[in-house]
Each structure stands twice: as structure tokens, then as C-alpha cells.
Amino acid sequence: MSLYTIVFDNIHYLGMIWDSTQVAQLSNNDMDHRIDMNGFPIRHGDVFKEPVRVSFEERGKEDEGLAKPDIAALQGRLYLSKAAYDVLADLLKEDGEFLPLIDEGGNNAYLFTPLRIAEDIDALDTALSKKNEWGDIEHLAFFEEKLKDWMVFRAEFNGYYTLQCKEIVKITIQRAKLTGVFFTPDLGNYFSNQFDEKVISDH
Incomplete structure (x- = not known):
């Protein structure tokens, strides 16, 4: 079983902005x-x-020309456009909660909050998962056989900050040509500027 971290492509796509007053x-x-x-x-x-x-x-010159994504990764959660929700809802529904959103154009969307945590079932490989002296993730590893019933999950080890998924999630997003994210087997790495352009564009 292959696992991936879902990474937001902020090089080509606009980030989502909350209405913090309403929240x-x-x-x-x-x-x-x-x-x-x-x-x-x-x-x-x-x-x-x-x-x-x-x-x-x-929000600035660096955002000029960037597109609106179908999916955005947000601190281990996912923004899903209506199109992305229609593709992924059945696949993800057992692993988290969908919260309705509405965008500036009046379009319906959803926030998916994953609720599956690796440590809850002792699926984090504590021997291989490492942080550096500043607390940044150097390596993130899991006992994959314990995760066979989950589509997506997070880890307390890195503050729930990244979302890991099974290959079927990756394939489903790619086949539907949903935009905004790419995938890496370098688990826990969510910095899009650390990846080669080909890795991002071949998502």
C-alpha cells in the first residue's frame, strides 16, 4: 500500500481566505x-x-495570474469545490466531516476536516518518525497495515498539519483532473517550493 502527503500547489493556485469576522x-x-x-x-x-x-x-503581486483551485490543503484539511466534493465525498465520508462553505461568487463548496489520527490506532512508526532540533519533520513513517481501512488520516506527531492519503485518493483526484494539489511519498513535506516543477505539474 502506497501512502502520500497531499500538498497544496500555491505556485499556480490562489489560497483560500476565510471570512474571519463571520467565523x-x-x-x-x-x-x-x-x-x-x-x-x-x-x-x-x-x-x-x-x-x-x-x-x-x-493579495499581492505574487498572486497575479494564479487560478482558483478545485482543492486546497489547509493545515491538514481540504477545501473542496462542489466539483471536487462530488468526486470525493463517498470516498472520504467515513474519515471526517464536511462543513458547507460559500465563495465570493455564491458557489457552494466544503471544508473537509479529517478525524482519523494515526496515533489513535498506534499506526505511527515512532522508531522511524523523526524531528530535527528545531522541531521540524525530518521523516514521517507509519505501519501501513494498520491503516488499511482509512482513506485519509493525520498525525499528532506533526501537529495534524499534513494530510496523508492512500493511492486510491490520489488516483481519483488525478483521473477527475481536479486542480490545486499534488502528491508526494515524502510524507509530512507540505512545502510546494521544495518540489521540482515536473513533480507539481505531473500531479
Whole structure:
């Protein structure tokens, strides 16, 4: 079984922007539910009773000409356009929660918050998973046989910050030609500027 980390391609695509004022109001400024700041693996459906507003805008010269993605990776979670949701919902529904969003054009979308954590089933290989002296991930490894029933998952070891997936998720996204992300077997690496352009474009 092959595992990959899902990486947002911020070289070619615009990042998602939260309406932080709305998030603060709907969450009563409860930090557990400040989804604009907090990517922790908890459910938010009982808190957000209306779609959360998001946008994709050019915020500087470096964003000029960038496209709006179908998928964006956000602190271990996924923004899914309606098209991406239609493709991935059945595949991911057992592994997390979908929260309705609405963008600046009035288009429906979703935030997918993965709730599967490797350490909960002792699937993190603690002997091989390493951090450097600054706390950055040098290597992330898992006992793959323990993860056979999960499509996607995260790890407490790196603060839930990256989303790992099985090959079927990668293949499904690629076959549907959904844009915005690429995949690496270098688990835990989410810096798109560390990858060769061919790796990104061949996603």
C-alpha cells in the first residue's frame, strides 16, 4: 500500500481566505472552533449552522495570474469545490466531516476536516518518525497495515498539519483532473517550493 502527503500547489493556485469576522461570530470566538486559525481534528457541524464564507483573491503581486483551485490543503484539511466534493465525498465520508462553505461568487463548496489520527490506532512508526532540533519533520513513517481501512488520516506527531492519503485518493483526484494539489511519498513535506516543477505539474 502506497501512502502520500497531499500538498497544496500555491505556485499556480490562489489560497483560500476565510471570512474571519463571520467565523468569530458563528463560533462565539471559541478557539476550538475558530476554523480560520485552528485545524485540529474536531467536529464543527453543531457550531456552524450556515455556510461559512470564503474567497479566493489576489493579495499581492505574487498572486497575479494564479487560478482558483478545485482543492486546497489547509493545515491538514481540504477545501473542496462542489466539483471536487462530488468526486470525493463517498470516498472520504467515513474519515471526517464536511462543513458547507460559500465563495465570493455564491458557489457552494466544503471544508473537509479529517478525524482519523494515526496515533489513535498506534499506526505511527515512532522508531522511524523523526524531528530535527528545531522541531521540524525530518521523516514521517507509519505501519501501513494498520491503516488499511482509512482513506485519509493525520498525525499528532506533526501537529495534524499534513494530510496523508492512500493511492486510491490520489488516483481519483488525478483521473477527475481536479486542480490545486499534488502528491508526494515524502510524507509530512507540505512545502510546494521544495518540489521540482515536473513533480507539481505531473500531479
